[in-house]
Structures are given as C-alpha cells and as structure tokens.
Amino acid sequence: MMTGRSQAEGLLNISTRTAVISVAVIFLSSIFALSLVYSSFPKLKPDEKQHIKIPWNIEDAKSLSLVLNQYKKDHYYSVLSGVFLSYVFLQTFAIPGSLFLSILSGFLFNFYTALVLVCTCSALGASLCFLLSQLLGRRLIWIYFPEKAKEWAMVVDKHKENLLNYIIFLRVTPFLPNWFINLTAPVIGVPLVPFALGTFLGVAPPSFVAIQAGQTLHDMSANDSAFSWTSIFWLGVFAVVSLVPIFLKKQLKEKFQ
Numbered sequence: 001m002m003t004g005r006s007q008a009e010g011l012l013n014i015s016t017r018t019a020v021i022s023v024a025v026i027f028l029s030s031i032f033a034l035s036l037v038y039s040s041f042p043k044l045k046p047d048e049k050q051h052i053k054i055p056w057n058i059e060d061a062k063s064l065s066l067v068l069n070q071y072k073k074d075h076y077y078s079v080l081s082g083v084f085l086s087y088v089f090l091q092t093f094a095i096p097g098s099l100f101l102s103i104l105s106g107f108l109f110n111f112y113t114a115l116v117l118v119c120t121c122s123a124l125g126a127s128l129c130f131l132l133s134q135l136l137g138r139r140l141i142w143i144y145f146p147e148k149a150k151e152w153a154m155v156v157d158k159h160k161e162n163l164l165n166y167i168i169f170l171r172v173t174p175f176l177p178n179w180f181i182n183l184t185a186p187v188i189g190v191p192l193v194p195f196a197l198g199t200f201l202g203v204a205p206p207s208f209v210a211i212q213a214g215q216t217l218h219d220m221s222a223n224d225s226a227f228s229w230t231s232i233f234w235l236g237v238f239a240v241v242s243l244v245p246i247f248l249k250k251q252l253k254e255k256f257q
Helices: 004-039 058-071 076-092 098-108 111-144 146-158 160-172 178-184 192-202 204-214 229-255
Strands: none
Touching (some): 058 076, 076 098
C-alpha cells in the first residue's frame, strides 16, 4: 500500500513529465513557426540560402546582412518578422547568440526601429523563458533543493520593493549572462511584471551599443568587440544610476523612522 509521501512523489513525477512534454511541444512549435517565416521569404539563389541561418559570430552576421539587405526593400516585413522570431526563439530557450542579432538589427533597420525591436524581443523572449522555467525549472529545484530554494525566496522577499531596479542593474551589467537570469528568476520567486519591465528597460543601454556597432558591421572583424572601453564606462554609469533609487529610498526610510 502506498504511503502519503510515495503518493505525493508519484504525483510530482507525473507533473514533471507533463512539464517536460509541454516544453518539448513548445520548442517544436517554435521551430515550426520559424520555418513558416523562412518559407515566406522570396526565392533565394543557391549561394544565398546557405547564409539564411541564425548568426553565431560576426562573419555569419555579415553574410546574413548582405542577403537580407537585398530583399529588405520589397520584403521588409518578412525580414523584420524573421529577425523578430529568431531573437525571441533564442531568448525563450536560453540559447546564446542574440548579441549578433542585435548587431544585425543595427545594420538592417534605422536606429529607433532597431532599439525598440531588440528591447521588445528581449523582454518577450525573456518572459517566455521565465514562464518555461517556472513550468519546469522551479519544479525541479523545489523537488531536489528545497532548502536552497527557500533561502533564495527569503532573499527575494526581503528586497521585493526594489526588484525592478535590481533586474535593470543585472541587465545593464555583464556580471550574469541573460540566459542565466531568465532561468533562475522564477526559481527564486521574482514576479513576472518587474522581471519583464526591468528587462525591457535594462537591455536598452547594451542594445544601444550593439546597434551602433551594427551600423559599421562590415568594418568589423572576427576579433572586434561591439563593446569599447568607452561603452563599458557608460554601461557602468547606467548600472550605478539604476541603483540610486534604492539608496535614496533606504535613506528616506531611515530618516522618517
């Protein structure tokens, strides 16, 4: 006869299997959606087809930009949709490489269109990754590391009034990769709204730099970085500014207590 604990573990295993299947279905559906967008592209020459792929380095981004730039005028929304869905796909499944799509966006579109596109894709993709991690990742952490999960949840609860500023700070600074933030935020109990809003605002400064780099994409080599020492300095300034409201709030709170 099954005990109450074994029954609970059995239900958790079934629930976890269901979550894994759900994530797999979502992944395959996303691949299908990407294939539909790519199939809507105009007929490409054989030497162009090889470059229609998600860029993993500067050289890939250069080759892809040359192809897309030729078709952008007559197929603007197909090109825009392809970049949009590819960016969201990478962010949703925590796949590195979105930096090169940010640089590519800076080459293909005007500055403000590229900035809104990158910030929107980052926020949407990160939010979808957040939800997938909440569906599966948080469940696994609470099953296998319950004590650690409780500690993290207590820390988040302690700083719940300043979560937006902390998310902005983490997005501006390079201390933690974006995919890691996306996966761990729901595990430690960060609410979705400050997470999504903080992502949208926080990715703007580094996206600004990447988009500017995209405007000179074909002058860049494989050894070049989108981030110069000047841009790193300004990112540091933005990071400090994002934490200023927290310190001011603490001082005001201590003053009136």
